[in-house]
Ligand SMILES: Nc1ncnc2c1ncn2[C@@H]1O[C@H](COP(=O)(O)OP(=O)(O)O)[C@@H](O)[C@H]1O
């Protein structure tokens with residue numbers, strides 16, 4: 034492993050608040066220069082993990098290394114990381130320039146150099162001309178930019194961001210997402226980004242750690258998480274998903290045949306499956322990977338349309354299949370599919386899929 | 398008027414009540430400046446004519462200036478010490494999780510409602526047991542007990558009103574605890590500190606009960622006034638002195654309230 038593969042190394046890190054275990058035991062590596070997101074529902078421990086990286090919380094066990102340096106006993110003001118707080122924490126008694134230059138005092142730079150650095154930052158976050166404004170009279174988006182500039186001016190090895198876009202309205206949030214991505218590319222600093230918004234994490238990140246209940250469920254690229262979720266929890270958290278139980282019928286050479294009761298049989302690569310004949314296998318399939326037909330076809334499963342909903346670029350269809358308790362969710366792109374949209378609720382439909390559209394999940 | 402909520406609507410009965418309340422409260426007080434300018438040593442109607450001679454008399458009284466000096470010295474010390482301790486206490490209360498925190502806060506605030514005479518007697522007994530002679534130091538000590546809860550009560554809202562992540566941001570940007578205090582915490586709570594200084598100084602300056610028990614040979618101004626009440630001829634100049642004190646106290650308390658609120662409304666937005 035090259036050193037940059039594990040720029041931030043989190044080893045068996047756990048955190049207890051009294052008897053409450055906020056972080057159970059997390060081990061993962063974050064690479065140099067990547068945009069890494071912590072994704073999970075509120076209360077799953079994202080902020081706690083981030084605050085341990087910043088030094089505001091001490092792990093109750095485990096080690097944190099940044100760029101090869103042990104961090105456990107390093108106080109926040111000596112760590113090579115900076116943070117953008119959820120509330121931004123802009124100093125209300127200072128103007129924009131003084132906020133951005135706050136961390137420069139210790140560097141004892143000549144005044145001109147200092148001013149140059151601040152100007153450069155103002156430009157980077159597109160706040161030219163705002164330097165002398167009072168900081169408590171600015172909008173949410175502007176405060177957020179100040180918080181970014183104030184942290185980036187110190188050229189940290191890692192920038193930590195705690196739901197920085199959470200307080201912004203939708204349009205501004207989307208605009209800031211683009212900008213954040215541009216910023217991260219141009220400064221090349223490792224970003225560790227906390228969010229509970231899966232779409233945000235998917236658009237921004239190089240890699241994502243999906244968290245739940247103080248644990249990391251899976252660390253992967255956005256398309257890895259979407260296409261190859263390992264557990265039911267991850268699969269359900271990102272996008273929508275149909276879950277189906279299969280049974281191993283036979284194993285021949287590299288292939289296993291799974292019986293899906295009402296859905297017939299499918300063939301999957303047996304390498305993914307460590308189990309024996311007769312065992313249950315949790316499977317998942319994305320709604321857009323199921324084909325919806327109006328007429329019967331070779332190998333298609335019959336059902337009836339219960340519900341349809343129009344979502345602009347896509348339409349969603351909930352289909353009842355005999356012998357299956359859950360409705361099957363199917364989605365189609367709305368380009369030239371007016372035929373399908375015209376389907377009445379209650380109509381007979383047929384479902385078809387490729388065997389490799391099924392994802393084999395870990396058992397848990 | 399429709400944009401004014403029910404609870405904010407002007408209420409005539411309450412307004413009248415407020416005015417009557419203020420008149421009843423301050424009418425007796427107003428008689429002090431009134432008689433201070435009256436050309437008679439007797440405090441009674443009808444007024445005898447306007448004079449400033451009582452103020453002039455004050456000017457020439459050496460012992461009064463000594464007493465004033467004592468009160469100012471005690472006041473400065475009490476204000477500085479109780480505000481400094483108040484800052485530490487308010488910080489501790491808002492920034493750390495102490496077990497039994499609300500009980501501690503209640504005990505700290507207790508002197509506001511406890512009769513001063515109890516603390517006065519208790520301190521007197523204690524000091525004489527340990528053998529510490531009464532002096533301006535003991536008065537200062539007594540005043541600290543009276544003033545500290547007021548200092549904390551003035552400072553707490555300032556500390557509660559600002560985001561803890563402000564201090565964390567400073568640490569994150571490389572400043573240690575000391576510089577974080579000077580560059581972030583102190584400027585943000587400064588109005589509260591000024592308000593606390595003014596308020597505690599005023600309280601100490603007017604305080605009688607503690608001073609009564611704890612004064613040694615050097616009287617504070619209120620003690621001096623008290624001693625002068627025995628001499629009817631001195632009474633008008635006591636009134637003149639009270640007038641001045643009243644005036645200065647008013648200004649200081651209003652300044653304290655005004656400064657204390659400064660910035661708080663801004664943060665509410
Ligand atoms: N200082 C603390 N004391 C006690 N419990 C805490 C503290 N900080 C966080 N927690 C708890 O730890 C859990 C994780 O919190 P947090 O990391 O803030 O979650 P997230 O940022 O994912 O919403 C929550 O249940 C929260 O109540």
Ligand SMILES: [Mg+2]
Pocket residue numbers: 076079080
């Ligand atoms: Mg959080």
